[in-house]
Amino acid sequence: MIEQYGLNDPFYIQYGRWIGGVLSGNLGWSETARQPVSTALMSLFPATLELVVLAFIPCLLLAVFLGSRAGIYLNRWPDHVIRIFTILGWSFPVYVFGLLMLLIFYSALDWFPPGRLSQWAQTIVTSGDFVRYTGANTIDAILNGNWAVFIDSLRHLAAPVITLTYVNVASMTRVMRTSMLETLRQDYVRTARAKGLPRRVVELKHARRNALLPVATIAGMELAVMMGGVVITETIFDYAGLGQFAAKTAANLDFPAVLGFGLYFAVVLVVMNLIVDLIYPLLDPRVKTQ
Amino acid sequence: MIPAKSSTPELPEDVILAVEDLEVSFAVRSRASFRAVRGISFTISRGETVALVGESGSGKSVTAMTIMRLTEYDGAAITGGRVLMRLKDGKVADLAKLSDKRVEALRGSEMSIVFQDPMSSLNPVFTVGDQIAEAVVHHQGKTPTQARQIALNTLKLVRVPDAERRLDQYPHQLSGGMRQRVMIAIALACRPSLMILDEPTTALDVTIQAQILDLVRALQQEIGMSVLFITHDMGVVAEVADRVCVMLKGEIVETGTVYDVFAKPRHAYTRALISAVPRLGSMADKDAPEKFPLLVFEPERQIAEAGK
Amino acid sequence: ETKNPGTFVFMWTDDIQSFDPAYIANTPSSYGALNIYSRLLNFNGSKISEFVPSLSTEVPSLENGLIKQGDDGSVTYTFPIRKGVFAHKVGVKGADGKITWEYYDKLTDAQKAAIEPGYGQITPDDVRYSLLRAILQGQSWMSNAITEVITAGKYTDIAKWVETEGKVKSFAEASPETLRAVYDQLASQIVVDGDNVALKLPKSFPATLGVIALPFGTSVLDKEWVASVGGWDGSGDSWKAHYRPELGANPLFAEENGTGPFMLEEWDRTDRRITLKRFDNYFMGPAKLERVVMRTVPEWTTRRLQLLSGDADFVAAPVEFIDELSKTEGVKVIDGLQKVFSRGVFFAWPLDDNDNPAIGSGKLDGAGIPPDFFGDIDVRKGFNYAQNYDALINQVLLGKTVQSRGPTVRGIMGYRADSPVYSYDPAKAEEHFKKAFGGKLWDVGFTFTAYVTEGNPQLTAALSALQMGLSRINPKFKMQIQALPWASVSDKLNNREKPAAPLTVMGWGPDYSDPGGPLGAASYYLSPTGLVGGMAGKGYRDLMAEKFKPLLDEAWASNDPAVREPIYAKLQEMSYDYATTQFLWEDFGYVVTRSNIDGYVDNMILYGAWDFYPVTKAND
Amino acid sequence: MKVLRYLARNPVSLVGVLILLAFVLIAIFAPLLAPPQSFQLSPYDTPRAGFLATPMPPSSDAIFGTTQGQYDIFYGVVWGTRTAFKIGLGVVAISVLVGTAIGAVAAYYGGLVEDVLMRIVDVFMAVPFLIAAMVLTALLGKGIWPITIALTTFGWMSYARIVRSEILRIREMDYIHAARAYGASDLRLIVLHILPNAMFPVLVLATMATGSMVLSASALSFLGVGTEEGYADWGQFIAYSRNWIVGQPGNPFQFWYTLAFPGAAVFLFVLSWNLVGDALRDMLDPRHSH
Amino acid sequence: MNASTPVQQTRQPLVEVRNLVTRFDLKAGLFGHVSGRVHAVENVSFDIFPGETLALVGESGCGKSTVARSLMQLDKPRSGSIRFDGIELIGAPRQVVARFRRQAQMVFQDPFSSLNPRMTIEQSLIDPMRVHKVGSTATMRARAAELLAKVELSHEHLERYPHAFSGGQRQRICIARALALNPRLIVADEAVASLDVTIQAQVINLLMDLQRDMQIALLFISHDMAVVERIAHRVAVMYLGEIVEIGDRRSVFNNPQHPYTRKLLSTVPVADPTRRPEGRLPMSDEIPSAMRAPDFVPVELPMHQISSTHYVRQVAAG
Numbered sequence A: 001m002i003e004q005y006g007l008n009d010p011f012y013i014q015y016g017r018w019i020g021g022v023l024s025g026n027l028g029w030s031e032t033a034r035q036p037v038s039t040a041l042m043s044l045f046p047a048t049l050e051l052v053v054l055a056f057i058p059c060l061l062l063a064v065f066l067g068s069r070a071g072i073y074l075n076r077w078p079d080h081v082i083r084i085f086t087i088l089g090w091s092f093p094v095y096v097f098g099l100l101m102l103l104i105f106y107s108a109l110d111w112f113p114p115g116r117l118s119q120w121a122q123t124i125v126t127s128g129d130f131v132r133y134t135g136a137n138t139i140d141a142i143l144n145g146n147w148a149v150f151i152d153s154l155r156h157l158a159a160p161v162i163t164l165t166y167v168n169v170a171s172m173t174r175v176m177r178t179s180m181l182e183t184l185r186q187d188y189v190r191t192a193r194a195k196g197l198p199r200r201v202v203e204l205k206h207a208r209r210n211a212l213l214p215v216a217t218i219a220g221m222e223l224a225v226m227m228g229g230v231v232i233t234e235t236i237f238d239y240a241g242l243g244q245f246a247a248k249t250a251a252n253l254d255f256p257a258v259l260g261f262g263l264y265f266a267v268v269l270v271v272m273n274l275i276v277d278l279i280y281p282l283l284d285p286r287v288k289t290q
Numbered sequence B: 001m002i003p004a005k006s007s008t009p010e011l012p013e014d015v016i017l018a019v020e021d022l023e024v025s026f027a028v029r030s031r032a033s034f035r036a037v038r039g040i041s042f043t044i045s046r047g048e049t050v051a052l053v054g055e056s057g058s059g060k061s062v063t064a065m066t067i068m069r070l071t072e073y074d075g076a077a078i079t080g081g082r083v084l085m086r087l088k089d090g091k092v093a094d095l096a097k098l099s100d101k102r103v104e105a106l107r108g109s110e111m112s113i114v115f116q117d118p119m120s121s122l123n124p125v126f127t128v129g130d131q132i133a134e135a136v137v138h139h140q141g142k143t144p145t146q147a148r149q150i151a152l153n154t155l156k157l158v159r160v161p162d163a164e165r166r167l168d169q170y171p172h173q174l175s176g177g178m179r180q181r182v183m184i185a186i187a188l189a190c191r192p193s194l195m196i197l198d199e200p201t202t203a204l205d206v207t208i209q210a211q212i213l214d215l216v217r218a219l220q221q222e223i224g225m226s227v228l229f230i231t232h233d234m235g236v237v238a239e240v241a242d243r244v245c246v247m248l249k250g251e252i253v254e255t256g257t258v259y260d261v262f263a264k265p266r267h268a269y270t271r272a273l274i275s276a277v278p279r280l281g282s283m284a285d286k287d288a289p290e291k292f293p294l295l296v297f298e299p300e301r302q303i304a305e306a307g308k
Numbered sequence C: 001e002t003k004n005p006g007t008f009v010f011m012w013t014d015d016i017q018s019f020d021p022a023y024i025a026n027t028p029s030s031y032g033a034l035n036i037y038s039r040l041l042n043f044n045g046s047k048i049s050e051f052v053p054s055l056s057t058e059v060p061s062l063e064n065g066l067i068k069q070g071d072d073g074s075v076t077y078t079f080p081i082r083k084g085v086f087a088h089k090v091g092v093k094g095a096d097g098k099i100t101w102e103y104y105d106k107l108t109d110a111q112k113a114a115i116e117p118g119y120g121q122i123t124p125d126d127v128r129y130s131l132l133r134a135i136l137q138g139q140s141w142m143s144n145a146i147t148e149v150i151t152a153g154k155y156t157d158i159a160k161w162v163e164t165e166g167k168v169k170s171f172a173e174a175s176p177e178t179l180r181a182v183y184d185q186l187a188s189q190i191v192v193d194g195d196n197v198a199l200k201l202p203k204s205f206p207a208t209l210g211v212i213a214l215p216f217g218t219s220v221l222d223k224e225w226v227a228s229v230g231g232w233d234g235s236g237d238s239w240k241a242h243y244r245p246e247l248g249a250n251p252l253f254a255e256e257n258g259t260g261p262f263m264l265e266e267w268d269r270t271d272r273r274i275t276l277k278r279f280d281n282y283f284m285g286p287a288k289l290e291r292v293v294m295r296t297v298p299e300w301t302t303r304r305l306q307l308l309s310g311d312a313d314f315v316a317a318p319v320e321f322i323d324e325l326s327k328t329e330g331v332k333v334i335d336g337l338q339k340v341f342s343r344g345v346f347f348a349w350p351l352d353d354n355d356n357p358a359i360g361s362g363k364l365d366g367a368g369i370p371p372d373f374f375g376d377i378d379v380r381k382g383f384n385y386a387q388n389y390d391a392l393i394n395q396v397l398l399g400k401t402v403q404s405r406g407p408t409v410r411g412i413m414g415y416r417a418d419s420p421v422y423s424y425d426p427a428k429a430e431e432h433f434k435k436a437f438g439g440k441l442w443d444v445g446f447t448f449t450a451y452v453t454e455g456n457p458q459l460t461a462a463l464s465a466l467q468m469g470l471s472r473i474n475p476k477f478k479m480q481i482q483a484l485p486w487a488s489v490s491d492k493l494n495n496r497e498k499p500a501a502p503l504t505v506m507g508w509g510p511d512y513s514d515p516g517g518p519l520g521a522a523s524y525y526l527s528p529t530g531l532v533g534g535m536a537g538k539g540y541r542d543l544m545a546e547k548f549k550p551l552l553d554e555a556w557a558s559n560d561p562a563v564r565e566p567i568y569a570k571l572q573e574m575s576y577d578y579a580t581t582q583f584l585w586e587d588f589g590y591v592v593t594r595s596n597i598d599g600y601v602d603n604m605i606l607y608g609a610w611d612f613y614p615v616t617k618a619n620d
Numbered sequence D: 001m002k003v004l005r006y007l008a009r010n011p012v013s014l015v016g017v018l019i020l021l022a023f024v025l026i027a028i029f030a031p032l033l034a035p036p037q038s039f040q041l042s043p044y045d046t047p048r049a050g051f052l053a054t055p056m057p058p059s060s061d062a063i064f065g066t067t068q069g070q071y072d073i074f075y076g077v078v079w080g081t082r083t084a085f086k087i088g089l090g091v092v093a094i095s096v097l098v099g100t101a102i103g104a105v106a107a108y109y110g111g112l113v114e115d116v117l118m119r120i121v122d123v124f125m126a127v128p129f130l131i132a133a134m135v136l137t138a139l140l141g142k143g144i145w146p147i148t149i150a151l152t153t154f155g156w157m158s159y160a161r162i163v164r165s166e167i168l169r170i171r172e173m174d175y176i177h178a179a180r181a182y183g184a185s186d187l188r189l190i191v192l193h194i195l196p197n198a199m200f201p202v203l204v205l206a207t208m209a210t211g212s213m214v215l216s217a218s219a220l221s222f223l224g225v226g227t228e229e230g231y232a233d234w235g236q237f238i239a240y241s242r243n244w245i246v247g248q249p250g251n252p253f254q255f256w257y258t259l260a261f262p263g264a265a266v267f268l269f270v271l272s273w274n275l276v277g278d279a280l281r282d283m284l285d286p287r288h289s290h
Numbered sequence E: 001m002n003a004s005t006p007v008q009q010t011r012q013p014l015v016e017v018r019n020l021v022t023r024f025d026l027k028a029g030l031f032g033h034v035s036g037r038v039h040a041v042e043n044v045s046f047d048i049f050p051g052e053t054l055a056l057v058g059e060s061g062c063g064k065s066t067v068a069r070s071l072m073q074l075d076k077p078r079s080g081s082i083r084f085d086g087i088e089l090i091g092a093p094r095q096v097v098a099r100f101r102r103q104a105q106m107v108f109q110d111p112f113s114s115l116n117p118r119m120t121i122e123q124s125l126i127d128p129m130r131v132h133k134v135g136s137t138a139t140m141r142a143r144a145a146e147l148l149a150k151v152e153l154s155h156e157h158l159e160r161y162p163h164a165f166s167g168g169q170r171q172r173i174c175i176a177r178a179l180a181l182n183p184r185l186i187v188a189d190e191a192v193a194s195l196d197v198t199i200q201a202q203v204i205n206l207l208m209d210l211q212r213d214m215q216i217a218l219l220f221i222s223h224d225m226a227v228v229e230r231i232a233h234r235v236a237v238m239y240l241g242e243i244v245e246i247g248d249r250r251s252v253f254n255n256p257q258h259p260y261t262r263k264l265l266s267t268v269p270v271a272d273p274t275r276r277p278e279g280r281l282p283m284s285d286e287i288p289s290a291m292r293a294p295d296f297v298p299v300e301l302p303m304h305q306i307s308s309t310h311y312v313r314q315v316a317a318g
């Protein structure tokens, strides 16, 4: 009995076959997932989307909060603290952070287990009575009115969400801080002050509103990158999503799957760009009339 | 010329603002602090236009911003002197010593400022109307509807054509001259008793500059407020000012009525300045171009003069 | 408190490839077939050469007359087929005469009465169909083993048979007539005789029952159901269309209708989770477990924490953790399970000398090795004396197993605990290295690259130990180690005239207890046509053909174990004398579960595959 | 001078510079700090003190202890410094060269060439970085060259973008017009006037990227496509600690040394580059100069 | 059409610009189709004689810089002719352009962006000489010091970087760089606009000195009529890409013909408090834009001669 099995065709032959398939709407067969690539991507997408969105929202809010704080208190202690916090996050290997999270929150405290659901919840979800509307556990649990499953899925999401948030908040905070510094230097902020508006109004209404503009673009990109880059987090927390899948297919050189994933990522980028383009005029009236 | 110093803030009846021995330094905490304004004094009376002139970097803007108490945002601090201002209720306040909260309440309502560059001084994401009304809502506690009406009236006051429509436009939809008018409208909205204009026309085209100057003059006649007009263009000074303060390296080297300063400049620097001013028509009877009859200003001589 | 009572949560790192028993060939995949399907015979617990009835009500033997030897040397195995066995799903005839497939467990008595005969009911015809299907599908070598049984080793797979029969180069060129002819011959050897199925072998094939009991192609399917889901209908003319199906296009890939104790409830391939549900009407009585959830979790820390918290009932664990786990409360470790699997370092010669980075300069000049480097027996012996077996067994394997003594391991015929083995002996190694290549080798040294499949720290450690031993014997002996994906390693060995890898560390194991025959341990290693022979180069094959093959043939020709055993023991010794391979250690098994899990039966020849039927999960 | 003054005012940046300096010294003096043994094939092959899988705590033989497989952690950390510099600087240097060349060519030729090159940049940008790097490393095999190539292949785009936009910006500066007016050739313009001015943002980006590339390389090792077994590489050593991060029940930090030393090395290395990059950006930012 | 009449007919003009047209296409949409066109320079003709200053005045965006840039071969004109020393430059081979570039230099408005921040003053001054390979490094360095002296800066400044200088000093360095190759033509595009009045006067005096000494022809671009009055021999007034009035300085200032010239003159603040203007000409706020639809065909209005040296364009009806 041979331990492993599977000799692959040369890459270029697989690629040619794949291109042919894509043109006819077929992304090919994933050896790793043992199913068509498109099916695999589609069934994993809700999980990753759920994770990323849940991480992205606090990430964005935190980045905006911390970044504007740092900008306002430039070179004073809040700025230093935030700067150190972000630079630490920036320099910390994700997997170390993730494993530490696992150590603390699962091993020691038994709060946030790995995986997507506990077995009992999994049994409920797979049973015929539970309708899989979206594939995202939290939303499906709400739609099915099953609070136990909802809580359980949140518990499973907590650790990866915290990890993702911490790792990604650094870069966005930096952008926000730079942007805030930039805006605080703008003449219109001076105008707002000269009008006698209170400090908070000046900083939060006039400065932050404008500082959000570059952040919107970056955040769109960041979200897209997160959608394609949650590889390590998902691997560590045994969270069956696209990142874990992509990592596995990449290591196995499962080309149809890897190429399919690349295609998916490109689509995400395009869609994110589109969304940013749609949101941007709401934030910046200068864009609308162009 | 300079009112006697007194420990309790007092001002002669007709004086709106008195700057006394004002000293402003940058980066005060580090060793290399820089004194941008070095003990200047001047007054502005009710309805008067005082021009502050001087070369670039002489401290004109810092003076203006300090009166508004805005320099502290750039890391500067008032290291000496007083800025006395007569408020609308008749009381006299020392702006240099007020708490931030008090100053916030005075900015825009008692005194206001118009900056040089109308392109960047308006917030691009809010409508013109909002930006004018904002201060009104804030200082006078008006409802948004009332504030909008005031904003509209102010826009009309600064001769913005088609004011109703402009109210809901964003700054980028306006031309440079229009924007500067909007800036003036913002400054005027709460009818302050003092308006500071920091080189309001430098960024504008010559033809537009003339309109803004006309506007300022007209407004002053209509509302009767005091104006501190900062410029380095002696031509502009000649057109708008009642009195002139000439600044050099953070100090005021000469103060006088506009007629005196132009006709009989006393300080060497002022003389050098006036000699360098191109005057339209001065060449009307010359065939070939001629160099400026420059008086060279040498700092040493000025120091010697000051010592006399 | 017990988490998930009644559900056995099984966390491993492997994955099931397909649920078609005829398709699969590896141990992890066999977990599906083993638990979902049943075969004619089962292994008797952990015994690898004893069988118990399953779908066959008796185990054929010479004594009970179910094995009959013909005068022409042919042998017939007869299996009486159990009656009244139903599959998980049965065809129920509705009022409109249409047949629908329903879960047998859910049927009312009235519906049971409406079951269309043969539809989901296991008949001798289904057994015959299943064996034919496995042979004709030709996909997996585990199914091809049945072909070897039926032809008594003449053909290793159906394609060979067709090619020989039709005298064509490849299977694809075969005419319909040839295909039909092969089918007919085959069909004449697997016959239904009343309630029995008989296999007619042209010659003796000692491993027959062992193959029949393996949980692969011998698993019994319901012919009607397979046909109803688009599989082969049993016709001798249409089988080509079902030869070597695409994995995903195979109708049995993710669907099953077995007769085993468990049913496939869900297979979430993206979540890599398989849920098995108890089949209440299993013919041997329902299993104790209600559900089995098999989840692939690659990260050890995650698996471990889940075991400790009781979220997992079984986890695949790295060996270095078992001592610690055995001391952990709530965790049970069954340790020291034997395996018939051994690990070795394979020498190959002559090597590919055409643009082969592994052999450096390709000359005996210190910067490389000549292509026939390992053709020199002193080199091989030197290498074998340079390996630190004790260190490996004590440190890498924590003393839980023994050094491998050759192709035949404990439990396999011909194994003798006192056969000679190599040990780490720098002096002896030096002696042999000095003899090799007329002493030149010792002076100039060598440099080459050895390969190992990546992600395997134990095998890497074996090379690492060898590397250290070599360079300590002579600093000029430089063996580089390179870890590659299996496909690349395989590429350097398989399907080429000369292997490119001078030295490869790998593992092999037999599939039945007899070391002889096409799939036996001895053949694997010591036959010119064995798998190792196929990889280790012509030099190796020549050595095998000359010295080993005659003995192998002699043993296989005999039905008498008493004749065969000494020959196999001799072969084992010869593998030492000729230093054919660096035999490292015998693999061993261990099982880490929660303490409330009982009933695991380890069977070596099944490679410890979990039969969930006897497993129980107690409630604390 | 200016640099020293900046550092005196920014102790955090000073710390960054000192850490980086320390790493440089460690890299230089690696043969003295951790002398390779005579029978090692390469100094990067970490010596092992046996084959036991369970790590051993620090002792006089192995002052940082040994990791899984008895690889000497101290040795790995010391020589891993060289590996980190090789990968970080190698990836960044090649990326900067490639990116600058492409960005410069695009900006210089404009038109179709620019369109094509920038579309290529876009395409590479739309590739999920880590997954693509994984695939390429898996294809090329283990080792620091494959890692370097993979990280470079998918990491040069930002330099191309920044160089292009800087060139387009600088091209409109009057000193360029002046130089063109006095007859400077295009090559002279680019090499002498444009590139030196365009390189500073690149420098900042490159400095920050050096750290993050080392992080990415270690992530590759973590995901199983890094360096050869036993190669002195921090990522590999962290990967070895993966199974040991969580100690035995009751003693969760039992194997702290397996993660602490290589983890700290990666973290400090990345941190120091980030701090230096941050400082560089501050220094080069005209708004920060007084 | 000959719009320009030389001051001294006897001499040959150094620069002859005829019917210069420069337009910029505005591209829009995915495929970059031309959605509009900026008629930056329309049909501009003028001459400059050696030692003469021609001032080009007009509002922002009227095309002054584009004229300068087209003349300096930095923008590509759509049509017209530019002759330098009698030699046609438009469509000329590289060597001709190179020779021209040695003899014509430009000074820009913004002293902060006119010097390469990464080059010392000396390197900036030497670079043009290097480009044209005049002499050894030593002679070039000597020349750089000499040039710096000419603009009244000390040779100590040679080793410094631009950021160490004030705007006025930088502008003088730019002038020194422009002088490095002994040019016969200098184009000064708003070269003094950003300077303090005192510095501005100094720089203008310097330019006039240098012009007198070296017989340089100067194209002086400005929007400040008062400055122009002092420096120019002749004046050309531009409006929406066209020269609407051109003539000898005195004639244009004392006798402005075109309404736009009058408007320009009337808006100049008079630096004399005794002569404050009372009412001014009514003016529209917006500055007209030269942006046109792609199919726009400009209407050409004829020029009228006022005097031997003074021409004015006919005012468009309505």
Ligand SMILES: Nc1ncnc2c1ncn2[C@@H]1O[C@H](COP(=O)(O)OP(=O)(O)OP(=O)(O)O)[C@@H](O)[C@H]1O
Residues within 6 Å of the ligand: B026, B034, B036, B054, B055, B056, B057, B058, B059, B060, B061, B062, B063, B074, B075, B232
């Ligand atoms: N934020 C700041 N930090 C440090 N120094 C400053 C700052 N703002 C102004 N200065 C310095 O204060 C001095 C006075 O500047 P100020 O802006 O008042 O000059 P100005 O007379 O308004 O010049 P201009 O005509 O160019 O506007 C200058 O030397 C300037 O460098």
Ligand SMILES: Nc1ncnc2c1ncn2[C@@H]1O[C@H](COP(=O)(O)OP(=O)(O)OP(=O)(O)O)[C@@H](O)[C@H]1O
Residues within 6 Å of the ligand: E024, E025, E038, E039, E040, E058, E059, E060, E061, E062, E063, E064, E065, E066, E067, E223, E290
């Ligand atoms: N590269 C270009 N592409 C498109 N339009 C341009 C370009 N350069 C100049 N223009 C436009 O051409 C017109 C004339 O510009 P130009 O710079 O010559 O004006 P100017 O008179 O020098 O103005 P200013 O006084 O502001 O410098 C303007 O409308 C300008 O926007």
Ligand SMILES: [Mg+2]
Residues within 6 Å of the ligand: B060, B061, B062, B198, B199
């Ligand atoms: Mg100022």
Ligand SMILES: [Mg+2]
Residues within 6 Å of the ligand: E064, E065, E066, E189, E190
């Ligand atoms: Mg211009």
